[in-house]
Amino acid sequence: MKNKTVIEEAEDVRRAVEMVQLGARMQMLEVETRLSREKLLRIYKEVRGVSPPKGMLPFSTDWFMTWQPNVHSSLFMGFHRFFVERAGVRGLDAILKSYNLYLDHIESSAMEPVLSLTRAWTLVRFFDADLLQLSTCTCCGGRFVGHAHDPVQGYVCGLCNMPSRAGSSRKKATRKAVSRTRVAVSA
């Protein structure tokens, strides 16, 4: 689709740059802007300094159900719900604002971001397509990402009922890092 005016095109370029900075892949840029593929490729290379990765996007809803991704996506959807329902922000703006808040939280608690912008965008599309829903935890009352039409009665979230190994990979990683510094100190 061609842009109608130069101003609209400038706005699309600004958004594309912001999306690439946040880590968007080409598929997302192509859907969310009306710029040509060539132009998007050039923007991507100018911002990142490398060519965009090729291949298809992951398209399964199951990734969002595993423990760690589920917690992170539920946090993102919590922000997104506020923007859509309370602040009247729609579409891409709501995704970008929620994603920025998500990154702020991740940064402030010194974690690694699990959810990429493209994943977050896919997540919202899954919600729009009624493949996923927010289920309310009967224990803490929080809203968590779940498959659509899953039974919601007696649902308990992954944080109230933490699986025994949840978070252990993270602990192992920090332990490894700690032992590495110890080695460095003793060496």
Place this chain on the structure above:
Amino acid sequence: MDRPDYQAEIRELNLAYLMLAQQMLRGDRATALFRLGISDALADLIESMSAAKLVRMASSQMLLPCFRFDDAQLARLMAGEGRDAVSAGLHAAILAAGKAAEEAA
């Protein structure tokens, strides 16, 4: 006997809050609404106030910013009580975001 009245401290905190709120609202209104947890009408008012009005508003006996969530479980999670502090923080953030979305407009 000395009676601390905290007037200066309260005034300073109120003014800092109002100025920060105004700056946030003028920058990115939707995100500011989320972070501040105030109504649209109040947001409009603070956004449009002059500096002199903000100063006058800050000179009160009472603290203007008030505690956001009346929820002991949430407060505990925010403080990092739970199996580990990181997931408690995530849990708190999810609950707080949900509450923000459900607050009456």
